[in-house]
Every structure is written in C-alpha cells, then in structure tokens.
Amino acid sequence: ETGVTQTPRHLVMGMTNKKSLKCEQHLGHNAMYWYKQSAKKPLELMFVYNFKEQTENNSVPSRFSPECPNSSHLFLHLHTLQPEDSALYLCASSQDSRPGALVYEQYFGPGTRLTVT
Amino acid sequence: RKEVEQDPGPFNVPEGATVAFNCTYSNSASQSFFWYRQDCRKEPKLLMSVYSSGNEDGRFTAQLNRASQYISLLIRDSKLSDSATYLCVVNASLNSMDTGRRALTFGSGTRLQVQP
Numbered sequence: 001e002t003g004v005t006q007t008p009r010h011l012v013m014g015m016t017n018k019k020s021l022k023c024e025q026h027l028g029h030n031a032m033y034w035y036k037q038s039a040k041k042p043l044e045l046m047f048v049y050n051f052k053e054q055t056e057n058n059s060v061p062s063r064f065s066p067e068c069p070n071s072s073h074l075f076l077h078l079h080t081l082q083p084e085d086s087a088l089y090l091c092a093s094s095q096d097s098r099p100g101a102l103v104y105e106q107y108f109g110p111g112t113r114l115t116v117t
Numbered sequence: 118r119k120e121v122e123q124d125p126g127p128f129n130v131p132e133g134a135t136v137a138f139n140c141t142y143s144n145s146a147s148q149s150f151f152w153y154r155q156d157c158r159k160e161p162k163l164l165m166s167v168y169s170s171g172n173e174d175g176r177f178t179a180q181l182n183r184a185s186q187y188i189s190l191l192i193r194d195s196k197l198s199d200s201a202t203y204l205c206v207v208n209a210s211l212n213s214m215d216t217g218r219r220a221l222t223f224g225s226g227t228r229l230q231v232q233p
Binding site for chain 1: 149151158160161166204221222223225
C-alpha cells in the first residue's frame with residue numbers, strides 16, 4: 001500500500017544533529033497529522049494541519065518543528081533531540097478535519113523509527 | 118479518567134474461538150468511532166468504523182452503546198492472522214469549535230494472540 005509514504009524508515013541521530021522526517025500522501029486528503037508512539041504507550045498526537053494550516057500543536061517541545069508546504073506533503077524538522085524522543089513517528093492523513101466537518105478515519109504511513117543517541 | 122480506556126490484555130485464544138473487546142470513552146459528545154489494528158512494529162490500519170446501529174464486516178462485528186459510552190469488537194472464528202493489537206479510536210464532538218480536539222484519540226490497545 002502506498003497511500004501514505006514516509007522517509008526515512010529508520011533514523012539514528014545524535015543529540016546535536018538536525019534532521020527532517022518527510023511524509024507524502026497520495027489520497028487527495030486535506031488534513032495531515034504527526035503522531036508519536038513510544039514503546040508500550042498509546043499514540044500521542046503532535047500536530048494537525050488542515051489545508052496547509054496548523055490547527056493543533058499538542059504541547060510539543062520546540063525541538064520538533066512541523067512544516068506543511070501543501071496538502072500532500074508534511075515534514076517534521078528535528079533538532080537537539082533528547083534520548084527520550086526515541087520513538088516511532090507516524091504520519092497520517094484524512095479528509096477535511098476542520099470544525100463543523102465530519103470526522104473521517106485516518107490513514108497512516110509506515111512510520112519512521114527514530115533513535116536518539 | 119482516560120479519554121479512551123481498553124483492557125491491555127493479552128487475550129490468548131485458540132484458533133476458531135470467538136473473542137470480544139470492549140472500550141469505554143469519557144466524552145459523551147463523541148461522534149465518530151473506529152477500530153484500528155496494529156501489528157508489531159507496524160503502523161495502525163483501519164479495521165472498521167463503528168456506527169450507531171452496529172455493523173458487521175465478515176467475521177468482525179462492532180457495536181456502539183452511547184448510553185454507557187462503550188464500543189465493542191467481536192471477532193468470530195479467530196485466525197492466527199488476527200493476532201495483533203486492536204486500538205479503539207474516538208473523536209470529539211462534531212459541533213465543537215475547539216480546534217484543539219479535532220483529531221482522533223487512540224486507546225492503548227488490546228493485544229490478541231490467537232494460538233494454533
């Protein structure tokens with residue numbers, strides 16, 4: 001399935017590095033999301049974009065910086081991360097997620113498994 | 118109270134068994150409900166939406182009880198390939214203008230292990 005793709009699939013970075021995660025959706029959706037999934041924890045919503053505008057920042061530290069240049073692409077820029085940021089980072093997309101709209105199911109990419117050393 | 122609560126399991130069942138999972142949610146204004154399946158070290162995949170009238174998809178049946186604020190998933194004739202973690206997913210009110218909760222809230226998941 002290639003509806004939502006993410007690169008890289010695996011990433012090891014030091015605490016002083018800067019890296020970016022990329023997500024692309026081919027489903028014609030207008031909303032995109034970043035989630036974090038740590039071991040044995042539920043998915044944690046990080047950011048929501050609707051029609052390229054950020055509509056939610058779920059109290060995420062500033063060392064995570066999202067970017068959404070268009071409805072099909074989403075980036076997560078990483079800098080000066082901590083070892084506790086090691087996790088699976090999942091991107092998802094859905095149809096319109098604005099207030100007043102129906103809430104649609106989300107489709108996930110395969111994730112980027114991040115290890116911070 | 119957690120927004121979405123599930124029994125973490127694991128549920129260990131033999132092939133061919135029927136197994137049921139329940140999930141409770143705290144926001145009475147929730148309008149959309151889903152079950153996702155997540156295999157080990159993979160992304161969650163949509164299993165089925167849950168409708169007010171209940172719905173069935175092959176061996177899977179989902180039910181919604183709004184009065185008690187719980188949803189259920191029933192799996193009949195379990196297969197080895199059903200072994201996975203099942204995530205209960207709920208969203209906030211359709212009428213809410215609070216943009217902060219427009220995305221889905223995921224439960225921690227219930228792990229199912231089907232044994233030969």
